[in-house]
Amino acid sequence: MDTTFETITLKNDEMPVMLVTGSAKRIGAAIIQAAHYQGYRVIIHCRQSVQQAQALAAKLNTAREHSAAVIAADLSLINDVDLLEQFVQKIIHAFGRLDVLVHNASRFYPTPLSTIDHNHWDELFLSNAKAPLFLSQALLPYLKRYQGCIISLLDIHAQDKPFEHYTVYNMAKAAHQMLVQSLALEAAPDVRVNGIAPGVNILPDNSSDQAIDHQQQRRIINSIPMQRIGTPEDIAHTVLFLAKASYITGEVINVDGGRRLTLAGGSD
Numbered sequence: 001m002d003t004t005f006e007t008i009t010l011k012n013d014e015m016p017v018m019l020v021t022g023s024a025k026r027i028g029a030a031i032i033q034a035a036h037y038q039g040y041r042v043i044i045h046c047r048q049s050v051q052q053a054q055a056l057a058a059k060l061n062t063a064r065e066h067s068a069a070v071i072a073a074d075l076s077l078i079n080d081v082d083l084l085e086q087f088v089q090k091i092i093h094a095f096g097r098l099d100v101l102v103h104n105a106s107r108f109y110p111t112p113l114s115t116i117d118h119n120h121w122d123e124l125f126l127s128n129a130k131a132p133l134f135l136s137q138a139l140l141p142y143l144k145r146y147q148g149c150i151i152s153l154l155d156i157h158a159q160d161k162p163f164e165h166y167t168v169y170n171m172a173k174a175a176h177q178m179l180v181q182s183l184a185l186e187a188a189p190d191v192r193v194n195g196i197a198p199g200v201n202i203l204p205d206n207s208s209d210q211a212i213d214h215q216q217q218r219r220i221i222n223s224i225p226m227q228r229i230g231t232p233e234d235i236a237h238t239v240l241f242l243a244k245a246s247y248i249t250g251e252v253i254n255v256d257g258g259r260r261l262t263l264a265g266g267s268d
């Protein structure tokens with residue numbers, strides 16, 4: 001693989017391929033756009049946000065023909081061996097190869113003690129831990145062919161600094177972080193596996209039930225040494241760095257403006 005950030009001048013069918021789960025919008029879409037700009041062919045995976053995914057693919061295909069594909073699927077398909085295999089075949093048939101797998105899809109909501117039920121557990125563990133494991137396992141043979149890599153979106157709250165009232169999410173991301181380290185051992189030397197731990201890199205959509213008010217935003221910004229909310233592009237740059245970093249595996253990079261340093265744990 002090329003080791004610089006220069007735009008790669010390859011024929012379209014030689015360009016590397018990146019799949020980003022949950023990438024119709026927000027951080028996933030920023031990763032897709034940055035990778036495409038750097039010469040990747042991209043597979044946009046989505047579940048409900050099909051229109052946004054198709055609009056993004058159309059924009060990228062206008063910029064460069066046959067460079068973006070959309071695959072819509074709920075990641076719960078990993079619970080069925082046949083559906084998982086069909087999903088894998090769709091991914092590989094999109095461009096004939098896979099170089100970078102980015103686990104970005106996630107559910108995120110509070111689960112205060114006394115309210116936690118099995119649905120919370122299943123839903124939060126599915127996107128944040130179980131699907132990354134089974135998808136990595138299924139795609140590993142294809143990634144090996146191109147000395148590819150896996151990059152997981154984790155969270156600064158996945159280790160030592162739990163986010164208060166988000167026990168199940170914290171646990172799932174912690175499991176995912178251990179997956180990164182375990183898989184890095186088993187997949188080496190062919191495939192590298194790394195993680196990125198965002199701090200606050202994009203606020204919940206205003207329409208979401210997780211939306212936060214102006215005062216809460218101010219409190220968050222004051223707690224961040226870099227004195228700003230991060231951006232999806234901050235994450236995307238780190239994904240592209242890790243995709244090329246041929247001697248880094250089993251590593252987790254915090255992309256949080258220093259926020260982890262000031263967290264006492266809890267909800268601040």
Ligand SMILES: NC(=O)c1ccc[n+]([C@@H]2O[C@H](COP(=O)([O-])OP(=O)(O)OC[C@H]3O[C@@H](n4cnc5c(N)ncnc54)[C@H](OP(=O)(O)O)[C@@H]3O)[C@@H](O)[C@H]2O)c1
Pocket residue numbers: 021022023024025026027028045046047048049050073074075076103104105106107108126127153154155156197198199200201202203
């Ligand atoms: N936002 C932050 O500042 C922040 C902070 C810490 C960690 N992170 C991590 O960074 C990543 C990106 O964050 P984000 O805020 O951009 O993510 P997000 O908007 O909360 O979720 C990304 C996508 O995940 C997809 N998804 C959820 N459950 C799925 C399922 N069962 N099957 C298929 N797709 C599913 C959704 O796709 P559809 O819309 O198509 O349904 C959603 O658009 C996540 O892993 C998150 O945990 C983010």
